[in-house]
Amino acid sequence: MAHTAVAHGDNYLNHSHGMMSWLKTLDHKRIGLMYLFTVLGYFLIGGLFALLIRLELMFPGQTLIDPNTYNKVFTYHGAIMVFMVIIPAIPAALGNFVLPMMLGAKDVAFPRLNLASYYIYVFGALFATSALFFGGADTGWTFYTPYSIRTSGAVISVIFGAFIMGFSSILTGLNFIVTIHKLRAPGLSWARLPLFIWASYATSIIQILATPVLAITLLLLIFERVFQVGIFDPKIGGDPVLFQHFFWFYSHPAVYIMILPPMGVISEVIPVFSRKPIFGYKAIAYSSFGIALIAFVVWGHHLFVSGQGELANFVFSLLTMLVAVPTGVKVFSWVGTMYKGSIRLNAPMLYALGFLQLFTIGGLTGVFLATLAIDVHLTDTYFVIAHFHYVMVGGALMGLLAGMHYWFPKMTGKMYLEKGARISFWWILAGFNITFFPQFIVGAQGMPRRYHDYLPEFSTLNLLSTVGSWFLAIGFFWAAINLWRSLKLGEKAGDNPWNALTLEWQSPSPPPHENFLVEPVVTTWPYEYKAEAGLTPVRPW
């Protein structure tokens, strides 16, 4: 292995010192960590807003905050979680750290552009956050017209912030595509690419093709608000449904920007902790592209009751059904990978299995919503809220946590504290299900989303959901504190604690400034797990 020469102790963390060495770094690993901390910071803010939403909904009537404040709170929760947390979380944070190393590269193709992407993201995020101090925005993260044109407040700040962050997303996608094409190590043919790379590639394509449409849409919205150009508001000659088409033309593919990268993480974690080749490598790789492709032609399923017309509904429902096929292929392949394996339940694997449980529910309930007649009753109710939280939180955040624990030893050179990681996992899994499963039921019963108040019939399930949110919060805090403590108390990790075959593990932990001490040469695919070679299995406690 490549790390025999590790002795001189130079790594990316101690390669240079001081605040400025971080702020001006071109090292993809440092940029990845800066993304990670920013994302986690926003996750804390978005999460606090979520707790506030649940507290208000704990009882019917006004519990804590008035309707106007409530409307702002759910707007921030949604906008922060979507634009500032989940979209950049895995591609930009983990992706930046891991992707070049997995390719055996010294860095991404355009390191300066990479740093610029980070600052564009931060600038956009701050711009959007500034709305908090200038009257706020109460449009919901979807900015539906004509409400978003007519309501008062700092709507433009939020919209323009999202517009700016879009550029960051586009540039990161571009950077990754070029990196994957040009900077693969000798011997790393396309057929040997790790599935995380395939997932990142598919994600990047969506980022560069779909995000510009959002940018244009948001710009049109700003024009309409500022200059009263009639585009979306019927009062001045616009068409409000047109906005929904534009918005979802981006925002539906964006859902796959959020879910494909965690799928990539899961595809890495499950074989490593099962000591088996990934089952159906090609099927998983192709299915990422299948999903990315279909992602562009299903936006209309958000508009089944908008009045877009029966033919459009017919086509969009049919196309949406197709998404479930490649998605199912992935899920079955992951489970298939575990068959006759040698399974170790370390925290990354636990989170991956948690992902499977939650994502399966998220996916299956997606079929409900793709079914035309069923969607008519369920759309804009809590059923939809539950569905996309199962996908976005249950899927994307579980994937992020799996990845953070999996690569923690590589990033820091230390092992995370296993016991705490497992405890936090159980809190999160239980808390998540208690919070969101009742929302399927209350939604099917008819409770609409974005309600500050609800009928007494919905009380019990809402109370349950609120209590669940506390479990979930405890779990997240526990995981964060545990990782923080691991930085100090964690054992020395060694270069390849999981005995994994992808290239990032064939380098010292933490990796040196230019990733590898000797240029890696690839001779096999990354899932050549043949046996439990001399590893002591982790004891289940």
Add this chain to the structure above:
Amino acid sequence: MSFGVRQFRVEMKMKTMSNKSRSGLMSAAMMAILLSAGAAFANTPGLPIRATEVATQWDALYNFLVGLSVFFFILVVGAMLYFVKEYRAKPGVKTKYIADHHLLEGLWTFIPFVLLMVIFVWGYAVYDKMISAPSNAMEIRVIGKQWLWQFQYDDGRSTINEVYVPVNQPVKLVMTSTDVLHSFFIPNFRVKQDVVPGMYSSVWFEATVPGKHQVFCTEYCGAAHSQMLAQVIALDSEDWENWKRGKKILAEGIRKAGEAAAVQSDKTVASAAAAIPATHPQLTLVEQGKAQFQAKGCIACHTPDGSSRGGMGPTLKGVFGSHSEMINGAKVVADENYIRESIENPTAKIKKGFNPVMPTFKGQVSATEMNALIAYIKSLK
């Protein structure tokens, strides 16, 4: 509405079956079939009551999906848990090198595909019923505004946040908004339709259960979004006659109906009587439209009787529902949206043989007046 947690219990029961492993899978599949069949004769646990034929069909499909989901959930998560237990790492145990299996992969691509297509077709079939209003449907106009629902009836009356309909008779709501997006959602009927400013959309239902049926606004519309509630009050034939005559004995009727359907609490039923306009307005909706037609000066250029006004404007006799050709060659069906556009933005579509001379009436015709005008034009057969 029968809100409750019974649906939850059903699903929990199904989940516990997973412990019995393989037989559990079979039972879940059986359960799916049973639930779909059961949908034919009773309210579904955990769902609002079923108060239309469409709702019955909806529940059957929904229950099928629940059953199928439980089956696949047990399949995936059951297999996952079983593998974790069975193949937990043990010292010295080697794993089997399996990288793919084409038959298996083909099957788990093909079988879900077929199932999804069945679900799609089934979903479309129910949807088609949901949106195809029978031609004899009684029309009621709905205006959504921040934050109330207004209803206009043929007889000229109008109500706020309560809409009175007969049972066992199709009713079509023709809806628009005067400000932002709203959405009209009746859980007991399983129907919902966005209400969009600047355009008419419609939703129809045929209530089979007398009583009060909750209406929610389901498109976020601002501060009092969650207070934008209404009730569909479905009346049996006797009560419907009373309502038509404006009689007050309704309250008793609704109470009876309410008890029969086990909907809503007593206090909401009791408040219903007060809101009913006891006296008829002098004019029906068509008559109101006719008055507007005179007052707004429409009659100067458009005749209601088929005669010509020297080519100034087309006659409006028989125009509603007709197909006509525009000067740019486009074919247009004269529906509510077309009539409204022709009043508010007359130059958008010019009928062949006429000139773009009509001034705009945008901002001069209120939503209620517009509904009356359309009702009047519709009556000119």
